[in-house]
Amino acid sequence: MSATTTPEAAPAAPVTSARTTPPGPRRVPPPGRILLVASLAVATVYFLLPVYWLVIAATKSTDKIYGSNGFWFDSPRLLENIGKVLSYDGHVYLYWVANTLLYAGVGALLATLLAAAAGFALAKYRFRGREAVFKSVLAGVLLPHTALALPLYLLFNKVGLTNTYWAVLIPSVVSPFGVYLCRIFAESSVDDTLLEAARVDGAREGRIFFGLALRIMSPALVTVFLFQFVGIWNNYFLPLVMLSDDRMYPITLGLTTWQTSQDRIPELVQYTVGGAFLSVIPLAVAMLVLQRYWRTGLTEGSVKG
Amino acid sequence: MPVRRKVLSWGAAAAATPLLAACGESAGAARLTKQAPRRDGKKVELVFWTWVPLQKSVALWNKTHPDVHVELQIVPNGLNGGYQKMHSSLKAGSPPDLAQVEYHTIPEFLLVNGLTNLSKYGVDKLKDQYVDWQWNQGVFDGQLRAMPQASGPMGFYYRKDIFERCGAEVPGTWDEFRQAAIKIKKRGGGSRITTFAPNSALWFASFSWQRGARWIRTEGDTWIVDIDSELSREVADFWDGLLRDELVLPMADLQSGWYRAAQTGRMASWPGPHWGDALLRGNAPGTKGKWRVTTLPQWEKGDNASANQGGSATAVLQGSRHPAEAIEFAHWLNTDAKSIDLLVEAGYGWPAARIDLGESALGKPDPFFGGQHYNEVFQESDSNVDTSWKWAPTTSQSFEHIKDAMGRVAAGNGTLVDALGDIQGRFLDDFRAKGLKVRSA
Numbered sequence: 049m050s051a052t053t054t055p056e057a058a059p060a061a062p063v064t065s066a067r068t069t070p071p072g073p074r075r076v077p078p079p080g081r082i083l084l085v086a087s088l089a090v091a092t093v094y095f096l097l098p099v100y101w102l103v104i105a106a107t108k109s110t111d112k113i114y115g116s117n118g119f120w121f122d123s124p125r126l127l128e129n130i131g132k133v134l135s136y137d138g139h140v141y142l143y144w145v146a147n148t149l150l151y152a153g154v155g156a157l158l159a160t161l162l163a164a165a166a167g168f169a170l171a172k173y174r175f176r177g178r179e180a181v182f183k184s185v186l187a188g189v190l191l192p193h194t195a196l197a198l199p200l201y202l203l204f205n206k207v208g209l210t211n212t213y214w215a216v217l218i219p220s221v222v223s224p225f226g227v228y229l230c231r232i233f234a235e236s237s238v239d240d241t242l243l244e245a246a247r248v249d250g251a252r253e254g255r256i257f258f259g260l261a262l263r264i265m266s267p268a269l270v271t272v273f274l275f276q277f278v279g280i281w282n283n284y285f286l287p288l289v290m291l292s293d294d295r296m297y298p299i300t301l302g303l304t305t306w307q308t309s310q311d312r313i314p315e316l317v318q319y320t321v322g323g324a325f326l327s328v329i330p331l332a333v334a335m336l337v338l339q340r341y342w343r344t345g346l347t348e349g350s351v352k353g
Numbered sequence: 354m355p356v357r358r359k360v361l362s363w364g365a366a367a368a369a370t371p372l373l374a375a376c377g378e379s380a381g382a383a384r385l386t387k388q389a390p391r392r393d394g395k396k397v398e399l400v401f402w403t404w405v406p407l408q409k410s411v412a413l414w415n416k417t418h419p420d421v422h423v424e425l426q427i428v429p430n431g432l433n434g435g436y437q438k439m440h441s442s443l444k445a446g447s448p449p450d451l452a453q454v455e456y457h458t459i460p461e462f463l464l465v466n467g468l469t470n471l472s473k474y475g476v477d478k479l480k481d482q483y484v485d486w487q488w489n490q491g492v493f494d495g496q497l498r499a500m501p502q503a504s505g506p507m508g509f510y511y512r513k514d515i516f517e518r519c520g521a522e523v524p525g526t527w528d529e530f531r532q533a534a535i536k537i538k539k540r541g542g543g544s545r546i547t548t549f550a551p552n553s554a555l556w557f558a559s560f561s562w563q564r565g566a567r568w569i570r571t572e573g574d575t576w577i578v579d580i581d582s583e584l585s586r587e588v589a590d591f592w593d594g595l596l597r598d599e600l601v602l603p604m605a606d607l608q609s610g611w612y613r614a615a616q617t618g619r620m621a622s623w624p625g626p627h628w629g630d631a632l633l634r635g636n637a638p639g640t641k642g643k644w645r646v647t648t649l650p651q652w653e654k655g656d657n658a659s660a661n662q663g664g665s666a667t668a669v670l671q672g673s674r675h676p677a678e679a680i681e682f683a684h685w686l687n688t689d690a691k692s693i694d695l696l697v698e699a700g701y702g703w704p705a706a707r708i709d710l711g712e713s714a715l716g717k718p719d720p721f722f723g724g725q726h727y728n729e730v731f732q733e734s735d736s737n738v739d740t741s742w743k744w745a746p747t748t749s750q751s752f753e754h755i756k757d758a759m760g761r762v763a764a765g766n767g768t769l770v771d772a773l774g775d776i777q778g779r780f781l782d783d784f785r786a787k788g789l790k791v792r793s794a
Contacts, residue, residue, distance in 0.1 A: 111637060111639065114636060288429065288437070292449065311628065312628065312631060312701070314634070
């Protein structure tokens, strides 16, 4: 699995780190700055190297992946490879892509909305048992997903939902960490007087939440969305126990079925590498596009708080 | 067949069930197999979990058998998640009808009562259509628990060109193998006769199997572990010697470095299973025409002892509602000549069915092996595999001990001979942890 998981998580660090250096210092930089830049450069190389290897390997044939220098091209044939990845076994890879986008996209979106609502309510409404609710949500942060997968499977099996899209989607829309983050953020950024003013102006609670709170909380929401998106994207164990129809698999699970069949069909080495390469692209794009909101948003929050 | 003592007793497993429950482990399948009445005109649906690409054979079945439809679902292979899924589904009482189960994992499934007793449904009359030892892999307490599908009989792949260049004889015995290894080290320009794969417990087990060692057996309700036996020690000592004199490369097999060694000729031969042919062909296409295959070297000159690495069965999981149809399909899948040809194409291994090599896709000469009818070697190998070898019901954990020990030895720490005693002890612990009665031989 390392081939598929490490590169996906990698792009975040170098991209943000490259921009944290303030522009054009005129004086000779102090040694501390040089050390900082140097260590960040090392970290960048460290994180990008596997991705670089993946890009190079995606252009090779199976025997060249083993038989040539891993860090340079050898008779590249990227398009041919990608064509084969996409068409193998009745275009099954395209199903996996669509499924993954569904699980991660829809799942993360719903999870963000739920987390926002719960976090906002926990921060701004006073009701009996509020702290108890919050503490049990916090406890949820500590429970690893893997430990929950099996009990969830038995539960879903009872209601006949295993091997359906719901089996992966429903557990994915719950994000205790998101609730936690949204509560903290709502507490510090959504002003009580603003809510009072809105109520005085006659806005209903729904309107306040959707029209006002959601907008103010948007930096936190982007964070929750990204975390949840990446979390679902990389979640292996839940779909593994829940799904058995390979047309419903997400990319991670699908690629594993390819990877583990390599001792029967050697071409699958190439297809697995090619599939991993393709699967990195959407995550990299999501990070690049969203990180702008993410970073500015978090700093705004910190200044206000 | 000689009269044997009761090979394995599942009384042990049954007695252990309460203990398992107390440990919070799976105590068994939540639902038992029962035949649902067949209604006229209603199609029977069978679900089949496997990681072997059997699509074409299944499509052929579905075309030729309109009243029983098989839905093939590809799951990750055994230890990468497939078995976990199967165990979860057994526990939940909604298993697929059919599942791929490797020979060395059958006892583990029996321990949770996960496999339908096929003998109850009259499969024993089909026995003659299968290779003896493969059929026997599924027999426990005289009852067949899984339809044999395919195996990995061992042979000896070697680079004809390198052996000739180094003036090395193709070995008929392991002694000659060592002589050839010395020559190849001396004259091969960095080549070694083969690799020692610390990651493959099955590979190492196959040599003990060939030597005549029997790691696991039972007496009454007691399991007997005999890994640290005279015969196994002889095998371990042989490989210790090769490693000590640097006649073999310590290197994980079926991974990038290993494939590169196959491409570059650093690895001049490979005592490996039949299914390795596709790996050499696919991963080292540049060596086409240079490989040949012969019988696995023998411990005594003139013997024809063989062994096996890998192999699996088609099991009817406990809880199926259509065992009769599932058996009918499993038997067809693994014995029908057309199906076998499609399975061979998918790289499923060596057939469990007795086949006529001349009629089969396996009988063709292969230019990769210099036009040799190389599968004749494997057919003979498969028919010479000893029928009495059995696996432990703790294989998944216990193999890790073997790998750990082999890894230490390959890194230059200690010897395999010394490690066997340690492995033996850990096997015993694993049995006891499952609440099974066990002792050393």
